[in-house]
Structures are given as structure tokens and as C-alpha cells.
Amino acid sequence: MTVPEIADEQGESQSDSFYYNAEFYDIYTSKYMIDPTDTRIYFDQLRASHRQPIVLDVATGTGRIIKGLIEHATQVGHDWSQTTLIGLDNSAPMLDRARKSILAPKAGNLTWMLGSAFELEAALTGMPLPVSAVDLLILSFGTITHFTVAGQGQQFFNQVAKVLRPGSGRAAVSFYRSFEKTGQPVRLPGPADTGRIPSQQRPGITYQEVLLETNTLDDVYKESRQITVRDHDTVLEQNVVTTECGLWTEEMVKRMTDVAGLRGLYQVVLPTELIWVFERS
Structure with missing residues (x-):
């Protein structure tokens, strides 16, 4: 989707403003906030998934995770011919930057989609080629920590349970460690x-x-x-x-995932985040 150019009072086009925000997000997060090992963890999940995996990167932003998956796959000669990658975000400028800067892997299928983390089922079934289930769902970089409005966490996990493939589907959810255990x-x-x-x-x-x-x-x-x-x-x-x-506690997460019909399998602890892997109960 192309961002329309709407002039503001200073004469700067609105698309320029969106571009600045998206580029600064890329630069700042890579320089100060992100543990680069997280993409390796998600790639290991991809390699262990269904033989024709559908990967959904929720809140993809400018596509950092998908770019990392492609880079890791290239290094090891991973066959993309049967893999579908979907990057979903609620920001058109972020998706526009992702679309322009990341090329689809050879013989792979890459789609960028505007949508909400709280309406995953509707987003997937509304695609030109509808998707009924995903094999790997990723919510990276502690994004869930920003779901601070009452009910948002439960709504997200409910949607995860609806779109994960029964039996083999996995959801890797990152919790940003913005609070200590105290x-x-x-x-x-x-x-x-x-x-x-x-x-x-x-x-x-x-x-x-x-x-x-x-x-x-x-x-x-x-x-x-x-x-x-x-x-x-x-x-x-x-x-x-x-x-x-x-503040997200383990008790809160277990309560929400139990209601949604998800079961926690294991956790990966990084310096600034914790990645929790779930499956459908």
C-alpha cells in the first residue's frame, strides 16, 4: 500500500513524516533495543515446523523478523519453495518500508498485510488466498508488553488459539522484561x-x-x-x-492461555526478553 502524500503546515509531505518514523524505528531498535539472537530462535522454530509451513509474523513492523528468517535460511541453504511468510501490522507506513526493503526468498511466498493482532482470524481468512491455520506464529520484541488496555491480552491469545494449526502449530511470544521480578x-x-x-x-x-x-x-x-x-x-x-x-506475570499468562486453550511448552530467556512457546491444548 502506498502512503498518500498529504502536505502538512510546514510543507513537509505526510509520507515523508511516516518515512522518517519508520526508518528511525529500524535504526534505533537495531542499535539499542534488540537482541539479534532472537531471529535465530524463531528460525529454529521454523525448521522444526510443518513440512509446508505457513509463518505469521504479528506486528511485523518494518519486517525485521522476516528479514532475519530469510538471512538465516540463506546461510544454511534452507529450501523456501514450500514456505509461506506473512507479515502483519496495523501501520501502513511500516509495511510500506518492509515491502520496499525486503525481497521475497527465492521460490518462496511473502505477503505483507494490514491487520490487527486482535483480529488474526479475520485477517487470514480475508486474504486473496485464504489461510485457515498457521504453523508458526511470532510476536516478537516484547510487543505483548504494550497490550496495556484491559482485555487485550486475552483477546490476542484467543485469536492465537483460533489460527494455530492443531497438533503441530507453535506460537513464539516475546515478553519484554520491563519490570524486574519485584x-x-x-x-x-x-x-x-x-x-x-x-x-x-x-x-x-x-x-x-x-x-x-x-x-x-x-x-x-x-x-x-x-x-x-x-x-x-x-x-x-x-x-x-x-x-x-x-507488568506480565507467569500466573497472568497461564490464566489467559488456559482460557484460550493454549499450553506453554518451554521458555527461552534472553537479556531483555523472554520468549515463551505455546501450542494448542
Whole structure:
């Protein structure tokens, strides 16, 4: 989907603004927040899955996980001919960047789809070639930690149970460790001031992110940061981005997955996240 160009008051096209946000997301997360070993864990799940696997990367963003799967597969000569990759996200600009920057693996099938993590069944059955079940579902980078509205977690797990293939399907869900076991919040990774980070594709463009404030209310940690986009020394735009992370306990997860009809198989612990693998009960 092409992002329409809608001029704002400063004369900057809205598509440029979306592009800046998507590119900075890529640069910042890869530099400060992501453990690169996570894609290897998901690839190992892929290799152990159904012989003609359908992989659904939920909240794919700019496609980092799918790109990582393709890179790992290329390194080991993995045969993509029977594999279907689906990247789903609720942000058209993120998907647009993913579509432009990631090529489908040779002989493989790659689809980018606009949709919600809370309506997976509808998204899959509404595809041009409807999908009734997936063999590997991925929710990476602690995205579930941002489901802080009451009922969202349960709704997501209910949808996971509906779209996983019975028996062999697996869901790998990452929980960002935004709270210690004591329940006390820790600041999200990343410096208080990044300094100017150069664009990887637009000469002269730089990004700078500055931490503005943090606070904790009940079990939700909130962090606000200001992102400044410059063309050399000229400020093009400034945006304030607020991120919320909720406290997820093992008891909460077990309760929700039991209701949904899912069973936890095992966990993989990384420095900043925990990946929990589930199957249908």
C-alpha cells in the first residue's frame, strides 16, 4: 500500500513524516533495543515446523523478523519453495518500508498485510488466498508488553488459539522484561540522549531522541521521548512518542492461555526478553 502524500503546515509531505518514523524505528531498535539472537530462535522454530509451513509474523513492523528468517535460511541453504511468510501490522507506513526493503526468498511466498493482532482470524481468512491455520506464529520484541488496555491480552491469545494449526502449530511470544521480578519498573533500553543519528538512506537527514519523562502507575510503566528530525541543522519536525509497558506475570499468562486453550511448552530467556512457546491444548 502506498502512503498518500498529504502536505502538512510546514510543507513537509505526510509520507515523508511516516518515512522518517519508520526508518528511525529500524535504526534505533537495531542499535539499542534488540537482541539479534532472537531471529535465530524463531528460525529454529521454523525448521522444526510443518513440512509446508505457513509463518505469521504479528506486528511485523518494518519486517525485521522476516528479514532475519530469510538471512538465516540463506546461510544454511534452507529450501523456501514450500514456505509461506506473512507479515502483519496495523501501520501502513511500516509495511510500506518492509515491502520496499525486503525481497521475497527465492521460490518462496511473502505477503505483507494490514491487520490487527486482535483480529488474526479475520485477517487470514480475508486474504486473496485464504489461510485457515498457521504453523508458526511470532510476536516478537516484547510487543505483548504494550497490550496495556484491559482485555487485550486475552483477546490476542484467543485469536492465537483460533489460527494455530492443531497438533503441530507453535506460537513464539516475546515478553519484554520491563519490570524486574519485584514488580519495580526499569527504564527501557536506550540512552537518555542518542545524539544525532544519520539516516541510512537520505543524505543530510539525522535523528535525535531525548528522554523527556518516565512514570509508573499501578502496573504500567510509561516513558516519553522526543524525536527530532533534521536536514543538516534545519529542524524538519519534532514528535513526542510515549511508550507504555505493562507488568506480565507467569500466573497472568497461564490464566489467559488456559482460557484460550493454549499450553506453554518451554521458555527461552534472553537479556531483555523472554520468549515463551505455546501450542494448542
